[in-house]
Amino acid sequence: MKSFLLLILSLMAGCEVSSEVKGCERGWVELTCKYPRADQEYQKIEVIKPRGKNIQSTEKDVWEKKGRFSLYHDARNKNLRMAIKQLKSDDSGKYNCKFYQDKSLEEPDELELKVVKDGCQTPFTQTAYETAKTTITCDYPNEYNSSVKFICKDNNKICEEILSTQSSVKSNGTFTLTDTNSFNVSISNVSSQHAGVYWCGVKSNEGNYRVSLRKIQLQVKNIKSFKRSPTSGQNLTYWCVYPQSAPIKKFICKGEDPSICQPLWSTLKPGMNTGKFSMEEDTNRRNITITVRDITTDDAGTYWCGGVNTDNKRSKTFFHKLEMTVVPQTRSPAERNAIIITVICVAVLLLVLILVLIYTRCSKYKTNEEGLDNAEDFVYEEQPHKPDSGTALKTIYVSVKHPTNPSAFTHYSNINHPTSPGEVSGDTYSTVKDNGQYSTVNHPSRCSENPLYSTVNKPQEH
Structure with a gap:
């Protein structure tokens, strides 16, 4: 299989550079034309397209949108950036960047684009939940192991790069690159501002192109959550209510990040309902009863109740979130039982003593009362x-x-x-x-x- 993205740099006479870039249909590509001479200032740059009307850049350091095309004349970095969105097969061909100094034309910079369908990844819709974590996974074929991988967020003009394998920085506070091989990027403390379109892509080391490989539509939703604090050694039972449109396969998983949490139980695997964990579904009430037996401090953590979508273009759906903290025991069960028995015995003994005291006092009072009556009768x-x-x-x-x-x-x-x-x-x-x-x-x-x-x-x- 030929490389999905092939970059061939060849030095030509007159410093003409030719490159071939492959882009995915309905994706985007960003091509960069460098100044022919870095010591010169160019007032106008024109892009000659393979077909259709040519486009010009007349302003500096701003994005100029021309339909699906956008131009950015970067005077500081001495180049012209051209982005093409929603790629079509007709966009294939050679693109020439012409640099004008007054009325003279410098040697053009040439790039060749080829738009393909094969090997492109299906767009994916991922649901994240507020205050939780979520992980965006970019699966790259082995042929891109030597390529520079990156993730960016679309801002309607350009895809702003967040992290890449080329950079020594693997975290910017909110986004963290957790796996450079499969390129997993986690987002901590998700909020509504993180919703949007993200792209997984590759770029050249020379920086003359960037190409998208996969589109991830990130949705951010609220989720019902509750907290429980059982004592070590106890059993915990809680309930998960799901909507009528929920997937058939329900499951429980554990972890701070629901997108990569560890599955524990499933309604389609009755054999899992033994030992420590179990779950029972009531389809009439759309309710799942989950029981955790003989809780230990290792059971503390975040639990998610969700369903597996049959559509592989969508992430799992979650209904409830449980945050469990476990209160450790200070005594063993045998000690607790001994204390309970002692308390009961002491209580019974105190009750008997109270009854004896009451009876004695009543008897003395009756005797004294009779003696006083006799004294009234016989003293005088x-x-x-x-x-x-x-x-x-x-x-x-x-x-x-x-x-x-x-x-x-x-x-x-x-x-x-x-x-x-x-x-x-x-x-x-x-x-x-x-x-x-x-x-x-x-x-x-x-x-x-x-x-x-x-x-x-x-x-x-x-």
């Missing part, structure tokens, strides 16, 4: 007394009931009364003995026929 005893006709004092023993609490009251008291009121003059005092302590009872000297009552009160402790 009113004993009816009727004196006898005799004159001698007689000892009367009275049993007094007291509450069951022995520390509060004394069980027995001895009370002495006179046997005959007639033999007693003045007030009569009776002594009440209470466990070694004495209390005095005052009886009036005048007695009536009514029964005499004596009140016995337990003396206060000193």
Whole structure:
């Protein structure tokens, strides 16, 4: 197979240079004619086309658009750049650049263009998602391994070069050349300003031509995203809802860049739904259930839910984005189980102690209440007394009931009364003995026929 792009430089008499360049139909080519003499200034440059009307450049350092043709007289770099877009087979032929100094004509610079169909790559539509990464892949046949590869963005006038293998700079902050062999260029933190038409191409080392090989239409869209932070050792289940027009084959992949993310599960491969990952599709609800089992810190990252398009001219379609962070465990499962059992046992023990305390307090309160009732009944005893006709004092023993609490009251008291009121003059005092302590009872000297009552009160402790 002949080279897709063949450049033959031959030095001719009179410094005439002839070159042959192959360009793809519907692509573009940029040809450069150098000044015949670098020490001269040229006021006008005319391009003689193989057919059709010739075109002239009358201004300097600006692009002049002439239909599908554009001219740029670069006075600083001493050349004329001519770009042809939407190449057609009729564009094939020899192009002559004529340089005019006043009215004199210098030796022309000649370039030959050949427009072909074979070997040209199909245009590709790639979808990128805001704030994510995306990678544009330029596949070059082996015959271009020695050629200078580049990627550029179309600005409606010219394709502005972004990165090339000729330059020592492999990144400009946003765009990064990640693979020089297949020429992969990644775009970080994608935004709407990155949307547009990009071209993969090759150029000569001498810089007298650039040719496009593949057109990439980059679309930028929003995507539904959510975050989850499971703990290591747990299972995570989440859902992916897809539109009615979604591709039949659904899949889950992992990676910051969805265009090159690693596939993990697919609805068309049931055998993948075992072990750590699984997914189940509900076509009626247009929903996919994804489960990640026994999560570890290695599972942290970005997951994409998407579908594979049957059209090989389009990239994969994505529906949802999951950002997973994993919280590490501080204890092993056995330790966690032991802690749980300990907590349950302590809780049960505390509950039992609380119930015992409540029961004890209620019992004491009931006992004290009964003792106080008995004290009300028996601390004070009113004993009816009727004196006898005799004159001698007689000892009367009275049993007094007291509450069951022995520390509060004394069980027995001895009370002495006179046997005959007639033999007693003045007030009569009776002594009440209470466990070694004495209390005095005052009886009036005048007695009536009514029964005499004596009140016995337990003396206060000193």
